[in-house]
Structures are given as structure tokens and as C-alpha cells.
Amino acid sequence: MQTDKMSDHGDVATTDLKDKKKTGAAPSKRRMESRRKLLAAARTLFIEKGYHGTRPQDISKLAGVGHGTFYLHFTDKLACFLAFANEACDELGSFTQAHMKPNSTPMEQLREVIAGVVEYSNANPGVLSAALTNTNVLTVEEVKTSSPMERWSKNWADLIVRWRDEGVWNEDQDDDADPLFIGHLIVGAIGQGLAYGYLYNIESNKLIDDITRSLMRSMNGEV
Amino acid sequence: MQTDKMSDHGDVATTDLKDKKKTGAAPSKRRMESRRKLLAAARTLFIEKGYHGTRPQDISKLAGVGHGTFYLHFTDKLACFLAFANEACDELGSFTQAHMKPNSTPMEQLREVIAGVVEYSNANPGVLSAALTNTNVLTVEEVKTSSPMERWSKNWADLIVRWRDEGVWNEDQDDDADPLFIGHLIVGAIGQGLAYGYLYNIESNKLIDDITRSLMRSMNGEV
DNA sequence: CCCCCAAGATGACATTTTGTCAATTATTAC
DNA sequence: GTAATAATTGACAAAATGTCATCTTGGGGG
Missing domain, CATH: 1.10.10.60 (Homeodomain-like)
Structure with a gap:
């Protein structure tokens, strides 16, 4: 411990099986x-x-x-925590995916996804506030671009691109911000929004509405 | 360690001097x-x-x-970390305070504060990403309402109330969201926005502009 | 069905980290 | 200057982490 070998907590987004030689043997x-x-x-x-x-x-x-x-x-407690956080992030991803209603307005789609997040959060108390966190606090070694929040931001960015392609945005804009940037903002806002809702006991539907409206505006969509 | 005494990491927002008897003796x-x-x-x-x-x-x-x-x-590493995080939060508060220009539009004021945050972040690399974090990850015992992010959210809420009092907002709204809620959203968005800027090497002025614009919109102000 | 053996699991033990406190040194009050 | 008090120190005790020789299990071949 505290030896100076380069530690290897970076195997996060994939399998996390500690060893796994190059042999593609399936884990038993x-x-x-x-x-x-x-x-x-x-x-x-x-x-x-x-x-x-x-x-x-x-x-x-x-x-x-x-x-x-x-x-x-x-390898140690940190690797275990990162595996937990990544698992939760994937779970949340699948869960919200299932909440998508293809043929609706962005506003409705956005609301659906956020409703999914809130529902997941209610069904799994504490998971998001523990897992959807900036893992910088714990370690600076992790490959930053594969941290849970980073991956979730990318999911959002994809969604935003899709919406833009569908041409559903206001057009009086000269400043289409980078979707990945918007993705980050959304993730940050949702994370804190949930924390607020939990801390002050906000009713789920109100919370969903408020988050949806604010995010919709920040993206310059129709409210 | 791991004894079941109720641990006392809650003395955070104030002094953190571990003992300090009731005697109001000044610390030497x-x-x-x-x-x-x-x-x-x-x-x-x-x-x-x-x-x-x-x-x-x-x-x-x-x-x-x-x-x-x-x-x-x-008392232990956790108490020390929380003291560090709180110190950084206070520092950031003072720093941005000094950035306020009283007689300007909310847009300009908002931009100034965000510029302050970015400037602070550049001058103190790594501090915000380590300190402005959801301390839930580390402990569930902390009095949640005095965590650094929570306190920063309150600062923002105060600012928003002031702006509203000055009547500078759009008036075609029936839905004035709770300022504290907005404060949380802002803090979350700024935190992730900075992470994004750092990760993808975004130029400071662009970052400030983008964050400002998005937040301004989310608050339904004039952009 | 049974034997074999390699992947996997185990827990006693070695190492490292955390936390305490009697002894020591610095500071303050008089 | 001296006594009383506050603060620090580091050797030591307690606890947590990490390793590895040994044991167990389950599945394939005969």
C-alpha cells in the first residue's frame, strides 16, 4: 500500500474483473x-x-x-467503489432508455427521461447520490473520460443531437452550443436537482416539472 | 475505528477545532x-x-x-477533508463576492460571478473539482444542509431573490420556481460545466459565455 | 459414476495504517 | 522568573488492509 507502482483503477467502463488474462476465456x-x-x-x-x-x-x-x-x-476499496458507481450508471441508462417515447415532442421526451431518473431514484434510494458523483474526489488516477458522470453526459449529448437533427428547436439562434457541453450541464443540474428534492422533500411530480422546465429553457426549446 | 460511537463530523461549517470546551477561550x-x-x-x-x-x-x-x-x-481523515472542502467553499464565496458589479444588468452580473468562478478555478487548479463535491459519497452522517455545495446553493438563491426584487426578470411567467431550487441547478450546472471545460480544454472566455447563456435562459431572463 | 484437476475460495498471518496518551516543550499570567 | 496551562510529540497499541499456502468445488473424460 502506498507503494509507488502505477495503480490500475482505470479498467472501469468495461469488466472490472481484476485479472482476466488475454485468454478470452469466459468468466465461470x-x-x-x-x-x-x-x-x-x-x-x-x-x-x-x-x-x-x-x-x-x-x-x-x-x-x-x-x-x-x-x-x-x-484491487482495493476504490476499485470496488468505481465498479459500483459504473454499474449504477449503466442501470440508470437502461432504465431511462426504457422511458423514451419515440413519437413525442422534445419537451415530452425530456420530461419522460427525467421522470425515469426520478422514478429510478425513488426505487433505489441513495444510489444516485452515492454513484452519480464526481469521482475526482476519490482519485485523480481514473481515466476521466470514462467516469460515470462523463458517460452519462455523453448519453445526453447523443439525445440532444438527435433532437437537433429532427429540427425541433427554436431557429432564431446563432449559438448552438456543443451538445456535449449541454449534456454536462444537464447532468450537473439533474444531480443537484435530485439532491434538492430529496433534502427538502419535494413531491416527485413537482420536481420533475421544475427540472424539465428549467432544462428546456436552458436549451432554448419551447416550454 | 469502526467503533459504534456516534461520530461527530458535523461541526463543519463553523470552526472544526476538534475539542474547544465551552469556555469561549480564543484559540491560541x-x-x-x-x-x-x-x-x-x-x-x-x-x-x-x-x-x-x-x-x-x-x-x-x-x-x-x-x-x-x-x-x-x-477526529480523522474525513473530518479533515470536510474542513478542506468548507474552506475552499468559503474562499470561492469571497472571491466571487468581490467580482460583483452592483450597477449592471442581471446578465452582466451573472457573467461576472461565473467569470469569478472560472478565474478562481484557474488560479487554484483542482480545488473546485475536489472540494465542490457531493460529500454524500464520503459520508452519510454529515448534516446535509451544511455541506459545501448546499451552502453555495444558498448563496445563489440569495442572489436570485435580489434580482427578482429588482424586477429585472421577464414577467410573462406564472411559475416562479423556488430560488433555492434554481440555486441548486446552477451549482450543479457550473460544477459540471467546469469539469467539461477542464476535460476538453475549453478556452475560459468561451466557457464563461456558454455557461452564462445557458443559465440565463434556464432562469428565463433576457439573453 | 467416479476420478482428476484447474479455477476459485478461504482465513490465518504479515504488513501497513490509524489512533492514543504519557512525557515533553512552548506559552501565558502573574 | 516561575508556576500553571496549552500544545505538541512520537513510541506504542489497536485496527484495517492485503497476501498466499492450502483447501473446495464443479465439470469434463473415461
Whole structure:
């Protein structure tokens, strides 16, 4: 620990299986099951106790596997946290994807996606506020462009491009901002918007409406 | 460690002097100097290595004080991190305050504040991305309403109220959203906006313009 | 069905990190 | 200058992290 070897927490967006030689051997069922239990336990504990308050020990115990097994799957607590955050980000992505209604106005589509986020957040309390975070706090080594928030921003950027292609925007604009930039703004705003809603106990529908309206305006769409 | 005593990381927004009996005795000059050195070292290391990669040991050594001194000032690494984050938040507050030009339009004022944030961020690389973070990741015990981002959101809410009082907004609105809500959105958007600017090397003036324009729109002001 | 063996899991142990406190040094009040 | 108090220190104790020799499991071949 604290040795100066270049650490390898960057294997995040893909599999996170710690070792996995170049041999394309499929990970066995048994191995995958251990990993699944560990990640489930990690999720519970990171949400309940935070990063600081959670020990690899506790994760193994809750997962019902031996202590050493933890280190077969993750190099350390940080790698485990990043795996958790990425898993949550993917889950959120699929969940909101399923909320898309293809043939509607951008306003309605936007509202649907945000409703999806809020619904996911209600169904999985604490997950987003723990996972959808700037992982810079924890480490500066991670490949920044594959952090969960960064990936989610890209999803939004894609959506915005699609909307623009469909020509549904106001046209009196000379300043089409970079979709990726807008994506970042949206992600930041949603993250804080959810935090606000949670902290001050805002009713879901009001929260969805307010976030939708503000974002719609910031993108210069029709409200 | 991991004992079940109720831990006390909540003394954050105020002094963070770990003990400080009820006697209103002023902290001695010597004590304050130790604390200052510790916080300076903590800032350097948290930015350089992240939370995970920084040990209390390292902070004491870099600060040039004995190892035990660290624990005289902070209960643990988490308390130290929160003190750092709060200090940075206050610094940012003062810095942007100084950027306010009283007799100008909201648009100009908004731009000035954002320019202040960007300037601060350039002058103090890494500080905001480390400090202006959702501290939920690290701990769930902190009194949420006094987290750095929460406090910054309140500053923004005050500003928005002032602007509204001055009657500079569009009036064709039936939906004046809660200023505190807008404050949160702004803080989230700025945080991610800065991350974007840093990650993709956006020129400062363009970044300031883009953030300003988007936020102005989201608040339904004149662009 | 049973034997074999390699992937996987385990937990005792070694290492590293965190936290405490009796002893020491600096500061302040008189 | 001296006594009383505040602050610091680092050796040591407690706890967490990480390793690895050994054991277990499950699936393929006979």
C-alpha cells in the first residue's frame, strides 16, 4: 500500500474483473456469482455508510464470501467503489432508455427521461447520490473520460443531437452550443436537482416539472 | 475505528477545532498556526492524490508537524477533508463576492460571478473539482444542509431573490420556481460545466459565455 | 459414476495504517 | 522568573488492509 507502482483503477467502463488474462476465456458462473454478491453488498454499504465508513471486510462479510475473495475481484476499496458507481450508471441508462417515447415532442421526451431518473431514484434510494458523483474526489488516477458522470453526459449529448437533427428547436439562434457541453450541464443540474428534492422533500411530480422546465429553457426549446 | 460511537463530523461549517470546551477561550496563535499548516498540506494532497490516496500520516509530514498533532485538530481523515472542502467553499464565496458589479444588468452580473468562478478555478487548479463535491459519497452522517455545495446553493438563491426584487426578470411567467431550487441547478450546472471545460480544454472566455447563456435562459431572463 | 484437476475460495498471518496518551516543550499570567 | 496551562510529540497499541499456502468445488473424460 502506498507503494509507488502505477495503480490500475482505470479498467472501469468495461469488466472490472481484476485479472482476466488475454485468454478470452469466459468468466465461470461461480466466479460471476461471487462478484455479483460482492457488488450487491458494496452497494448496500456504500449507500448506508458512505465510502469512508465502509471496509472491504464488511463487504465480504455481508456478501457471505471469504475475506480474501474480495481481493480476487477488486484491487482495493476504490476499485470496488468505481465498479459500483459504473454499474449504477449503466442501470440508470437502461432504465431511462426504457422511458423514451419515440413519437413525442422534445419537451415530452425530456420530461419522460427525467421522470425515469426520478422514478429510478425513488426505487433505489441513495444510489444516485452515492454513484452519480464526481469521482475526482476519490482519485485523480481514473481515466476521466470514462467516469460515470462523463458517460452519462455523453448519453445526453447523443439525445440532444438527435433532437437537433429532427429540427425541433427554436431557429432564431446563432449559438448552438456543443451538445456535449449541454449534456454536462444537464447532468450537473439533474444531480443537484435530485439532491434538492430529496433534502427538502419535494413531491416527485413537482420536481420533475421544475427540472424539465428549467432544462428546456436552458436549451432554448419551447416550454 | 469502526467503533459504534456516534461520530461527530458535523461541526463543519463553523470552526472544526476538534475539542474547544465551552469556555469561549480564543484559540491560541500557535494552535491556529498548526491547523493552518495542516489544512494547507491537506489541500495539496487531496488535490494531488485524491481522498483515497491521501493518508493522515502524509498530511502531518507535509505540514511539518508531529503525527499526533493531526488528531488534535481533526477526529480523522474525513473530518479533515470536510474542513478542506468548507474552506475552499468559503474562499470561492469571497472571491466571487468581490467580482460583483452592483450597477449592471442581471446578465452582466451573472457573467461576472461565473467569470469569478472560472478565474478562481484557474488560479487554484483542482480545488473546485475536489472540494465542490457531493460529500454524500464520503459520508452519510454529515448534516446535509451544511455541506459545501448546499451552502453555495444558498448563496445563489440569495442572489436570485435580489434580482427578482429588482424586477429585472421577464414577467410573462406564472411559475416562479423556488430560488433555492434554481440555486441548486446552477451549482450543479457550473460544477459540471467546469469539469467539461477542464476535460476538453475549453478556452475560459468561451466557457464563461456558454455557461452564462445557458443559465440565463434556464432562469428565463433576457439573453 | 467416479476420478482428476484447474479455477476459485478461504482465513490465518504479515504488513501497513490509524489512533492514543504519557512525557515533553512552548506559552501565558502573574 | 516561575508556576500553571496549552500544545505538541512520537513510541506504542489497536485496527484495517492485503497476501498466499492450502483447501473446495464443479465439470469434463473415461
